[in-house]
Amino acid sequence: MTEYSIIPRPLSVVYHPGNFHCTGIPQIVHDENPGIFLNEIQVFVGQMKNIFGGEALNGSSGSIRLLKTDIMAENSESYRLEILPDGIRLSAAAGAGIFRGLQVLRQFFLQEYSDGAVTLPCGVIEDKPRFPWRGFMLDCSRHFYSVEFIKHILDSLSLQHINIFHWHLTDDQGWRLPVRQYPLLTEIGSKRREHRLHNAFYGGFYTEVEIREIVAYAAERHIEVVPEVDLPGHTSSVLASYPGLGCTGGPYQVEDRFSIFEDVLCAGNDDIFPLAEAVFDTLAELFPSKYVHIGGDEVRFNRWRECPKCQQRLAALGLSAPAQLQSWITSRFALMLQQRGRTAIGWDEVLENTDKFPLPKDVIVMSWRGQKGGIEASARGHRVIMAPYSEGCYLDYRPIDRPEEPGQLGVNTVAQGYNMEPVTPEMDNAAASLILGGQGNLWSEIIYAGKIAEYMIFPRICAIAETLWSDRKHKNLDDFSKRLAIHQNRLDKLGVLQYRGALG
Ligand SMILES: [Zn+2]
Secondary structure (H helix, E strand, O other), X not given: OOOOOOOOOOOEEEEEEEEEEEEOOOEEEEOOOOOOOHHHHHHHHHHHHHHHOHHHHOOOOOEEEEEEOOOOOOOOOOEEEEEEOOEEEEEEOOHXXXXXXXXXHHHHHHHHOEOOEEEEEEEEEEEOOOOOEEEEEEEOOOOOOOHHHHHHHHHHHHHHOOOEEEEEOEEOOEEOOOOOOOOHHHHOOOEEEEHHXXXXXEEOOOOHHHHHHHHHHHHHOOOEEEEEEEEOOOOHHHHHHOHHHEOOOOOOOXXXXXXXXXXXXXXXXXXXXXXXXXXXXXXXXXOOOOEEEEEOOOOOOHHHHHOHHHHHHHHHHOOXXXXXXXXXXXXXXXXXXXXXXXXXXXXXXHHOOOOOOOOOOOOEEEEOOOOHHHHHHHHOOOOEEEOOHHHOOEOOOEOOXXXXXXXXXXXXXXXXXXXXXXOOOOOOHHHHOOEEEEEEEEOOOOOXXXXXXXXXXXXXXXXXXXXXXXXXXXXXXXXXXXHHHHHHHHHHHOOOOOOOOOOO
């Protein structure tokens, strides 16, 4: 190695003469109180053991010294990594920064450790993220993924400083969240007929224990798990479980097709709110994140137009169009979450039909239908997460325009994700300050196996991670592509199946 080739590219790299050389994987030492950074050390040592085996860590001739510093305290993810001839020094104000720095070392060792030794060029890396929200969304409704697989993905994502796992837990094709007061959501709503399996039942849900396990596993890697329960549309799994919550009363089924469906929760039925309360209580209990994604996308209004209860509601609220009922529901959900100390996130449809029921100011908008939702939301004073399908953030799209590639609906290349710019020219400084970051989304209609999911995620998420972490002035696709070639070999060692074709 003559250059570090880190992804995402750090803020500053300065090389010094000489090399650091040691046998084995260097051991972590620190002078501070023994409890500090214990979690980060344990995770890192576990990651090293998984790749290199325990013997590589025993009796190493080199060391990584951890230091707590107040110098970069304004951003908890900042770190300073010094590669010196006689050892490695990693400084940060918080565990998050130490963890990010250790992941850079993980990148080095994945690349350089061979024949029982490692050699690195000397230098100093100073780094901090551009955006606080660098996310990945996995749809676990259209297809169900095991706890082991999710952990593998989280561990692999942590290599590129991804810090948000947006967990899409419910949709028309399956409800994956146990809610004690509504047991049928999982008893009925978690299973569907699957044509691929000759109409056998397909599905599953995560137990409370498994959810806590994933949340803890992510937290150890400084990844926050943000749950999504998609309401009031995309709710066939709810209606199949509790048909009384729909406008027509059914019959309904957990959908075995992939589409946008007419049946949604009945806006005129007061019973949908106790259900939402129970769901939000469950989420508040299981997920420490202060954010809850409430969905709100692709709601069809035809049932509300025809339903006597919904018409009554419309009249009682003095509304003129059924579509306005969605903004009324959104504002109620946002309030319920506020009462639980949580902040709602919605897909960009929550901006629409809000003349009578304005979108509550704290609601964060996730811009997916291009960036216009994010532009409008930030102009209206809302915080924004950019995940536009037009700019490389939809990982279910094909990675290149070739019929041999898996994917649906369109093409989102690595280069598009790299060139995605969350702050657009339309935004003034006030609007730009509301952009939290962005994320890559993997919808799983045709992703029936974890290995296919890996191929869709990597390396496109590496490009998105760099877009969200690295300083804008360093954006350079050629430079990225050179580093990526090296980085993909590191991901190979983690057992990640990757797309390796043209970047765009
Ligand atoms: Zn209705």
